[in-house]
Amino acid sequence: MAMRMSTLFLRTLREDPADAELPGHKLLVRAGYVRRVAPGIYTWLPLGMKVRAKVEAIVREEMNAIGSQEVLFPALLPREPYEATNRWTEYGPNLFRLQDRRETDMLLGPTHEEMFCLAVKDMYSSYKDLPLSLYQIQTKYRDEARPRAGILRGREFVMKDSYSFDINSQGLQKSYDAHRDAYIKIFNRLGFEYVIVQADSGAMGGSASEEFLAVSEHGEDTFVRDDSGYAANVEAVEVPQAAPVEITAGPAHVEDTPDTPTIETLVNALNADHPRADGRAWTAADTLKNVIVMLAHPDGTRTPLAIGVPGDREVDAKRLETKVAPAEVEAFEEKDFKEYPMLAKGYIGPGVLGEEKASGIRYLLDPTIAQGSAWVTGADEHGKHVLDLVYGRDFTADGTIQAAEIREGDLGPNGKGLTLARGVEMGHIFQLGTKYAEALGLKVLDENGKLVTVTMGSYGVGVTRAVGMIAEDNLDELGLIWPREVAPADVHVVATGKDDAVFVKAAEIVAELEAKGLEVLYDDRVKVSPGVKFKDAELIGVPTILVLGRGLADGVVELKDRRSGDRREVAVDDAVAEVLREVGQHDVAQDA
Amino acid sequence: MAMRMSTLFLRTLREDPADAELPGHKLLVRAGYVRRVAPGIYTWLPLGMKVRAKVEAIVREEMNAIGSQEVLFPALLPREPYEATNRWTEYGPNLFRLQDRRETDMLLGPTHEEMFCLAVKDMYSSYKDLPLSLYQIQTKYRDEARPRAGILRGREFVMKDSYSFDINSQGLQKSYDAHRDAYIKIFNRLGFEYVIVQADSGAMGGSASEEFLAVSEHGEDTFVRDDSGYAANVEAVEVPQAAPVEITAGPAHVEDTPDTPTIETLVNALNADHPRADGRAWTAADTLKNVIVMLAHPDGTRTPLAIGVPGDREVDAKRLETKVAPAEVEAFEEKDFKEYPMLAKGYIGPGVLGEEKASGIRYLLDPTIAQGSAWVTGADEHGKHVLDLVYGRDFTADGTIQAAEIREGDLGPNGKGLTLARGVEMGHIFQLGTKYAEALGLKVLDENGKLVTVTMGSYGVGVTRAVGMIAEDNLDELGLIWPREVAPADVHVVATGKDDAVFVKAAEIVAELEAKGLEVLYDDRVKVSPGVKFKDAELIGVPTILVLGRGLADGVVELKDRRSGDRREVAVDDAVAEVLREVGQHDVAQDA
Structure with a gap:
């Protein structure tokens, strides 16, 4: 059923909201995708729900494709498991803690290594049960000191987190590689520029880890790269140890x-x-x-x-x-x-x-x-x-200690000059090893009947953050420009003027497009000027816009490409076919 | 992609879990649909996720059909709006309260009247914007004093809650009726017996309300009905006022x-x-x-x-x-x-x-x-x-005061004898009126340019509870028996024995069934006895079971109907068609 602008729960704003800093965030609020409720806490409006659902679907599809199984753990969790791994304390003020009516300590889950580990411990007992990969798409909570940048860094946010369980490190490497490949597919589909960088894994206690950073001047993370293909989060850069030099100085x-x-x-x-x-x-x-x-x-x-x-x-x-x-x-x-x-x-x-x-x-x-x-x-x-x-x-x-600032041109570990850029962490993959399994006693019998500790990996994608990042990376001065695969609709049909015939024809075309399986946003408002409708369409950012107006008397309608700005007249009878071609062209291009 | 028993994150249990009380709950745990993490707090395993997603899809479909728009509010909420309506206090110990790092009071949302009211207040200003109906499918939190009965009464649970906004009470009545119709469709599809009863709406402060109760001996709610069609929650029964009688007694x-x-x-x-x-x-x-x-x-x-x-x-x-x-x-x-x-x-x-x-x-x-x-x-x-x-x-x-116990045979408001039964509240629809809109100042301009307070309705369906109730109402001594529309798979293919040919053929049939759009659970375990596989299939409760085994040498396989227990041999070449007929027969029956 088409979304109709006459009834859609939406009020576009002409002014930037006072509490928004980044251009994409301003547009998400102005175009009615999200609304702020409290610092770092947002409501998702109907258009935002559509985009979010599409991002979730992409993540789900690629996780299923590597054989990961979807589960869902609670967000409200008991203290004990997090006590066992010391994270109840280590998370410090970033953890939302509370007590229930019996004064039992609980927390809102920031990430779920402990819970997954315990579930596997409870259900599995043999190397034959492994490898195993589980994921969830879940609302998570972190009490950020500086929640800012809208949904890019919220205190309540959605993450896809997954966990792999293997009998040894070769198995972990395979699980890790499978996730890495899945993440590349996910981020290729989401529509923003990203780079895979070596990351520091100290805090999570693992051995190897990489981050998927969206390249963005608004990023809070700095990363470096050289022309040999090396890239690393600035926290993870290992500056080479300077070789000893001959002493030339006199006495101190x-x-x-x-x-x-x-x-x-x-x-x-x-x-x-x-x-x-x-x-x-x-x-x-x-x-x-x-x-x-x-x-x-x-x-x-x-x-x-x-x-x-x-x-x-x-x-x-x-x-x-x-x-x-x-x-x-x-x-x-x-x-x-x-x-x-x-x-x-x-x-x-x-x-x-x-x-x-x-x-x-x-x-x-x-x-x-x-x-x-x-x-x-x-x-x-x-x-x-x-x-x-x-x-x-x-x-x-x-x-x-590797703690000094890194500067453009500094030599990296490959002996080449580094360039610096900023990014936003969109995904993170960790080889955790046995840290959590050991703390929580997750062991299985190996081929020789000996108990061995299971080796874990942990992997995350920021789902709501991805919606924010797509917005930041796909906009112009007029509004948002959604990549087709995550757009809130395939086409935005705009009926203008006061002629009933225009609205009758528009409704017909909308019905035909929907019959072809397209999602349509239909501007059917009767007392709104064409100028306002065009501004709204540009602000909302559906990739293809079909305008019906005065030209209809001459049998023509206008087809606009939101991204290129190209507009062309097409015969009204060809309108549906032309829209399908616009949408389909993209699909073909994607497969190529 | 078929779920394969060899890799599915599942361990069926032969013994009832110690912490489960109700038969359906015991089976949900034994068959690996859910796992308890803390009192009233559950993890959803892969099979459970499938059922849950189908229930959500049914609810979403029927809500969209009445033009309600999906949004999503945060679960972590600021105190102020709940203070304005006094519910911060009234909820007492049922509310999970916490403080963030700045010691700001927050809560985990038990229901969202306040937040929806404020969002509409912020975005809408005219009677022309109404009517409006919004819904969300969201994780909610209530710190129940006695969380019990598994997912039937959890402390973290999923609800579909929706809210209607109208300019006057006639509008509210229409919105209410639309919701009532949608709920009838939802509950007709979910597969448990239910009754619509008049409910007490005192606590929510509204005028009229009805509950959708699943009829169940395990219910915590008692309701009454008479043979005139009257039905009411026992809290809402209005016993007739006894007529005055002639005084026959002497002096006290x-x-x-x-x-x-x-x-x-x-x-x-x-x-x-x-x-x-x-x-x-x-x-x-x-x-x-x-x-x-x-x-x-x-x-x-x-x-x-x-x-x-x-x-x-x-x-x-x-x-x-x-x-x-x-x-x-x-x-x-x-x-x-x-x-x-x-x-x-x-x-x-x-x-x-x-x-x-x-x-x-x-x-x-x-x-x-x-x-x-x-x-x-x-x-x-x-x-x-x-x-x-x-x-x-x-x-x-x-x-x-209407506070005395009601007994079987008591006269109800229609003057007829009442019968009593027990039920579980699955849905609740309220005509809230202006209580919340008044407390939070939600007014719009009417046709005459006068500010009037908006009239609200509030409507809820327990989504995770529904999964629990379907289980309670669809089981036998062997296990669960899912209604087709919410079953974790359309068909459970069981390959038995040690003959490779059986597994090869089974894999072929699974692929064909999937190509036809069916969801398949495939028992491909090689070192598990046929007896264990049959027991698991009965426990898990997929409605159609296709068994490949020794008969395959003679060109036959066995088709079982989980609910009726009927089993019949069919030619292996007809197996796919026969399964499709079983699944399809149901669809036809549903449409009739």
Whole structure:
């Protein structure tokens, strides 16, 4: 049954909503696809439901095609399983927790590794039962600190999450590869540009993982790639360890550098008061910056961490977070300095940093700092720095950490220059290994009758997020432009003017199109001007628009392609065939 | 793609699960449709998902057919709208409440009148926008005190809820009637016996409402019907007010009745010590029992209520609850008696009851108590009763209340004898009127440019509950027997024995059946005995079972009808056609 604009629960807006940031999100609200109820929490209106259902259908089809079986776990879950894997604590404030009327602790599921693991444990007992792949398309909950970007990052959202169960790592690799292939098919069908990047899997406790990132300037994730095909989430980039260099510096010497607590003031002072013998100017890259942060651990304890990076780089908060997870990174505050009086703020150097040093603070260096290289760094005394301090000769550290910011042109692990771009995580595939199965005791008998721990994979696609991303990637200044496979309708029929004959003919054509199996959005409103109808059609973004109006008297109607903007007149008697051709052309193109 | 028993995520159980009470629920667990995660919280396994999806599809189809539009509101909701209608409080412990990371109060939606009302308020402004009907198929949450009966009464469950919006009550009546018709179609298709009963709509604040009850001995609801077509939930039955009778009793007189605090002891004492002049024995029906309860109001206050019923009847807790909602009924305890010293426990009479009397306690009488009738009742003094106390002459009350138990044979509002039965509420339709629209300010301009409050209806179908009810109503001692329209597959193909040829042929037939558009469950397990396979097939309950085995050498296979138990041999070459006929016969029968 055609959706009719006269009765459709929809009011298009001419103005951008105040609470929307991204262009696609603004259009989804203006065109009546979604409505905000609370931060990160949305209602789906009829047009939005159509798109969402199509995205779900694509995901379901490709999951079924790899033999994954659909199930549905509850969203409201008991605490115990998440306690067993420590995620009840590790999730911190991102987890929605509540108590029922008996004061039993419960949670709203953010992801379901524990529950799937327990179900398989309960039902399966032998290697003969494996491999197994299960999925669900489910509403999930995460109490994001900064829910923003509309349905791209909600607190209540739909995910397809799936889990694979194998007897060994070869099996896991196969399951992982099958999912990877399915995801490529899914994202090829959804209609936005994406890239597969190596991802950090630390927080999930697995071995290998990759992300499917939609390439988007609005993304919260940064990724890198080089021209050899390497691509990685910035959190996962492994900068090569710099090779040792020959020591050329003379002995280290402490100099007075009053009022130089920042890199900029230090460089200026060095150039003014301590020029180099060879005349080269000092730059920030010659200095070693020691950053102290506080790690807040899930158990409530806090420990400081010192990170040494070249003075021309910042520590990248996201890279650092993944390296120290599940601890969270907090600022090292004035009160913390009071507890560590050996730290001379603004002049902190390797002299006091390190587990064996005066502060006892763990000290990790950026891998670009080469053994044998010389640095200007803090002398652990106010107003003093030490020059020609050579790594390996004059100071040591407790290890290295991949936490410095990555810049365009930096060398990646393949020794090639990296380019940077931004993306939105749309899918994530993990080789979890045995972490969850071990915590929850999921073992089966192997061929020799021996109990072995099952190896798991975990895989997610953001379903509602995908709707948001398709919108961001398919729009122009007039409105949305849906890819055909996920469009809320195949064709938008617009009847204009006041002539009854137009509406009679339009209704006829709508009925014919529907008889051919097409989904039709029909603008049958009688007291609305053609201009408003055209604006609405462009805003809503159905890919093909058929306009009936004055031309009908001469036997012609107009066919518009929303994406190209092309419009052409066709004989009214050919209208149905022409629309079918527009829709079908695409299908043919897809199969090719 | 056929579901294959060799890989299907399923382990049938031979034993009943310990935590299941009802026969259908036991079978749903044993046959691997659902699994319990926590009280009232279930996981849906692959077979269960199939049935559930079919029930959802039926509901969706019939809702679309009446022009209702599908939307989806969040399950995680802000407190404010529910505060505005007072339901944040009224729901009491049935509501799951939580706080987000900013300590904002939120709830898990038990039903969505408020949210739909606000969405319409936000988008619509004129009578021209009405009527409107919206629905969602959504996971809902209610923290039931006694979650039991499996998916028949869960704490996380799926409901189709819909809401109608009209400019006036005639419009509401039309919307209500359309929903009623749609519900009849839905429940006719689902495959369990049901009855439409008048319901109490007090708690929802509306005017008219009806329930669709599945007739079931396991039901928690009692309903009545008479042979005139009248049917009502027991809470909604209006017992006729007894007509006044001529006073025949002499003056009231107080008698000593020591140690008679119960009706039984009283009747015995009366017959022993105070025989009636006409020789008739005293019975409980001659006594007036005054029951005191405490009402706990949502605002935390408590007030007592006295109810006078014939001594041979109890007060029906459920009937009483609906009459006093949103207050909850609690026991009148010893400490309460201490606050009302004029109440002589066991001997309480109308002498002290009533808002104008010594206790000040509101006093309501059962409507079967006729003006002019004489009673034995408490004399408000320990060990004493008053006889020949005539209602209207010797005592009065503050009104009547429909709270006494209803018994088989009682006269209903049509003056006919009632029969009682039990049922499970599967659907509920309400004429809400303007209660919610008023609380939330949903007004539109009418034809004369005047703002009028919109009139709402609210309608629900328990989707997951329906799956449970279909199971309860379609089973035998061997297992489930799904109605075709909701069966997890059209046909269950069972290959038995060790002969490869059987499995080859079975796979061929499965492929042919699928090519014809049928859904197939294929038992392709090689190391499982025929006996186990037959038991599993009967337990799972697909309506048509096709068995390939030794007969194949002679060119025959066996076709079983799960419901009738009929089995017949058919030529293997006719197998596909015969299965299609079985499935198709049903379709034809349905259309007839």
